[in-house]
Amino acid sequence: MTTSQERLITDHRDTRxxxxxxxxxxxGRFHAExxxxxxxxxxxxxxxxxxxxxxxxxxxxxxxxxxxGPRHWTLDGLGTKVEVVEPILRDFGGLTTRRIxxxxxxxxxxxxxxxxxxxNRGAVFFFDAGKPVFELVDPxxxxxxxxxxCLGVDPTLTLESLPxxxxxxxxxxxxxxxxxxxxxxxxxxxxxxxATVLQDELENSYTLPY
Numbered sequence: 001m002t003t004s005q006e007r008l009i010t011d012h013r014d015t016r017x018x019x020x021x022x023x024x025x026x027x028g029r030f031h032a033e034x035x036x037x038x039x040x041x042x043x044x045x046x047x048x049x050x051x052x053x054x055x056x057x058x059x060x061x062x063x064x065x066x067x068x069g070p071r072h073w074t075l076d077g078l079g080t081k082v083e084v085v086e087p088i089l090r091d092f093g094g095l096t097t098r099r100i101x102x103x104x105x106x107x108x109x110x111x112x113x114x115x116x117x118x119x120n121r122g123a124v125f126f127f128d129a130g131k132p133v134f135e136l137v138d139p140x141x142x143x144x145x146x147x148x149x150c151l152g153v154d155p156t157l158t159l160e161s162l163p164x165x166x167x168x169x170x171x172x173x174x175x176x177x178x179x180x181x182x183x184x185x186x187x188x189x190x191x192x193x194x195a196t197v198l199q200d201e202l203e204n205s206y207t208l209p210y
Contacts, residue, residue: 005124005189009039009078013131014159017148018043018069020051020092022062023105030063030105034119035090035097039078043070047095056092068203071148072159076131079124082191104194113201114138114172118194125207127186132179134162136198136206139174144198144206145188153202169200 020035037043048070057065081100088099101121111117114136125147127133134146149157157165166177188195188209196208 005079005187005191007077007079007126010076010126012073012078013076015073016042016070017073018048018067018071018095020056020097021066021068021103022057022060023064023066024062029107032066032103032105033060033085033099034068034101034103035092036100037095037097038100040096040098043095045070047093050093051095052093068150068152070151071205072151073148074134074146074159074162075125075148076128077126079126079187079189080191081124082122084120084122111199113199114175116196116198119197121195122191123195124191125188127182127188129182129185132163132181133186134165135178135180136171136200137176137178143178143209144196145186145209146204147197147207148205150203150205157202157204165202165204169202 017036017038021032022035023030023032051067053065053067057063085099085102090097090099101119103117103119105117127145135143137143146162149159149162151157163179169177171177186209188207197205199205
C-alpha cells in the first residue's frame with residue numbers, strides 16, 4: 001500500500017508495551033476503550049504484574065477489564081497517529097498509560113480467535129523491506145499481518161520463535177500461517193478508517209494491510 005504519511009518512529013520492532021482494555025455497554029451493544037503504554041514506557045514487569053483487573057474495572061465503571069499483554073511489536077516504524085479519542089493519560093498502579101483507541105465489540109464482548117474485529121486506532125504502521133512478516137491467511141487467500149506478539153498466554157514467545165509459530169497454532173480448516181521477507185516496504189495506513197484485526201489463540205494480533 002502506498003501512502004504519503006511520514007515515518008516518525010523507527011527501529012521499533014520488538015519494543016515492549018501493554019494495554020488495559022475496558023469493556024462498556026451502550027444501547028445493547030459493547031465497546032472497549034484501550035489504554036496503552038505505547039511510546040510512554042516499556043511496560044515494566046513489576047508494575048504490570050501488580051495490576052488488578054477487577055479493581056481497575058471498578059475504578060473505571062467498566063463491565064470488565066482485560067490486561068492485554070505484555071506485548072511486543074513486530075512492525076518497524078510508526079507514522080502520525082490521529083487522535084480518534086481524547087488521549088487521556090491514566091495511571092494504573094504507577095503504570096502510565098494513554099487512551100489510544102476504541103474497539104466496537106457489537107453484541108458480544110468476547111474476542112474469538114480468527115474472527116475479525118474493528119478498531120478505531122488512527123494509526124500508520126511501517127514494515128521494512130528485507131524484514132520478515134508473519135501472516136495468517138484465510139481460506140479465500142486474504143492475509144493478515146502480525147502487528148504484535150503476546151506474552152500474556154505464552155511468556156516464552158520471542159521474535160526469533162515466530163517463524164515456526166504455525167506449528168503450534170490450531171488453525172481453522174483452510175487457514176495457513178506463513179513467514180515471508182518483504183521485497184519492498186509495507187505501509188498499513190488506517191488513519192482515516194477502521195482497522196480490521198484478529199487474534200490467534202495465543203492472543204498474537206494481526207491486521208489487514210488496508
